Amino acid sequence: MTPSVCLTETSKSYGKFAAVRDISLSLGEGETIALVGHNGAGKTTIIKLILGLIRPTSGTVSVLGEDPVTGNTGVRRRLGYLPESVSFHLALTGREILAFYASLKRIRLAKTHDLFARVGLSEIAADRPVRTYSKGMRQRLGLAQALLGEPRILLLDEPTSGLDPALRRNFYDVVSELRAKGTTVLLSSHALTELEDRADRVIIVNGGVKIADGTLEDLRQIARLPTRIRFRPSQETANGHRAAGRFPWTQSADGFLEADIDHEEKIAALSCVTADPQSVGSLTIMEPTLDDLYAHFLNGQGTRQ
Numbered sequence: 523m524t525p526s527v528c529l530t531e532t533s534k535s536y537g538k539f540a541a542v543r544d545i546s547l548s549l550g551e552g553e554t555i556a557l558v559g560h561n562g563a564g565k566t567t568i569i570k571l572i573l574g575l576i577r578p579t580s581g582t583v584s585v586l587g588e589d590p591v592t593g594n595t596g597v598r599r600r601l602g603y604l605p606e607s608v609s610f611h612l613a614l615t616g617r618e619i620l621a622f623y624a625s626l627k628r629i630r631l632a633k634t635h636d637l638f639a640r641v642g643l644s645e646i647a648a649d650r651p652v653r654t655y656s657k658g659m660r661q662r663l664g665l666a667q668a669l670l671g672e673p674r675i676l677l678l679d680e681p682t683s684g685l686d687p688a689l690r691r692n693f694y695d696v697v698s699e700l701r702a703k704g705t706t707v708l709l710s711s712h713a714l715t716e717l718e719d720r721a722d723r724v725i726i727v728n729g730g731v732k733i734a735d736g737t738l739e740d741l742r743q744i745a746r747l748p749t750r751i752r753f754r755p756s757q758e759t760a761n762g763h764r765a766a767g768r769f770p771w772t773q774s775a776d777g778f779l780e781a782d783i784d785h786e787e788k789i790a791a792l793s794c795v796t797a798d799p800q801s802v803g804s805l806t807i808m809e810p811t812l813d814d815l816y817a818h819f820l821n822g823q824g825t826r827q
């Protein structure tokens with residue numbers, strides 16, 4: 523996969539304080555990457571380094587092959603950015619705001635006409651002043667602004683905070699469309715559960731340092747956390763199952779047998795449960811979630827505010 527963004531041993535300090543320390547990462551074309559970490563972990567600093575809004579204290583940042591601070595300004599026009607708190611001039615209409623940002627990016631207005639529909643803002647809403655917008659509508663306008671000019675790299679800082687479930691779904695639909703077109707999407711978020719099925723890769727930062735980077739499956743392989751297996755045995759085989767093998771099955775209130783099985787034993791445990799398919803009513807395999815993995819990688823690292 524061609525990398526759109528590369529940080530190589532990049533640090534950013536403010537005085538003696540290192541907001542980001544020796545981070546190396548690459549973001550591929552068409553990849554959706556979740557950037558997760560506690561408050562103050564360094565997520566926004568990484569985004570600002572990619573945008574060229576701040577210079578690294580050491581190391582390098584390359585965006586579409588250019589240094590985003592000193593390189594070809596055309597590269598910046600290929601970036602879309604939705605900041606953590608969107609704030610627009612309240613007296614302007616959505617359409618006026620989009621026209622303003624389009625002129626900054628030197629994009630012809632004709633190319634912006636479908637953006638309102640794409641983010642789910644009606645034509646009537648587009649002509650209303652932003653002060654009449656709900657938080658969700660402002661966030662949609664922020665997304666429309668970030669989508670101006672069909673960016674090749676989209677950086678979204680906490681994009682779904684404050685959005686209701688329907689708006690979140692709509693938002694992720696737009697992200698899927700962009701991914702299909704080859705756009706690199708970096709999503710900084712605390713909403714781990716909703717990222718789980720949506721990100722191709724997860725980067726975890728803590729205290730300005732990258733502590734994990736991989737697909738969910740990669741992270742599961744590294745963390746080797748137990749898998750919970752639950753099954754409902756048929757009446758006559760319940761006792762047999764409970765005794766089966768060396769696995770510590772316990773009976774839950776709803777009649778299921780369940781156990782947390784070590785990563786290495788997962789296949790053996792499943793073979794044991796399913797040896798006689800007739801004897802199993804239903805079976806659930808619960809792999810460690812992104813929440814579990816996040817807690818695992820942060821465990822013992824300490825956090826800072």
Ligand SMILES: Nc1ncnc2c1ncn2[C@@H]1O[C@H](COP(=O)(O)OP(=O)(O)OP(=O)(O)O)[C@@H](O)[C@H]1O
Nearest residue numbers: 536541559560561562563564565566567568606827
């Ligand atoms: N201009 C600055 N001057 C001094 N310290 C800064 C500056 N910008 C960021 N920091 C510090 O760098 C650290 C990382 O900040 P950053 O905004 O990147 O965190 P974050 O992971 O985005 O947090 P959040 O989830 O709360 O938005 C924080 O401790 C912050 O206080």
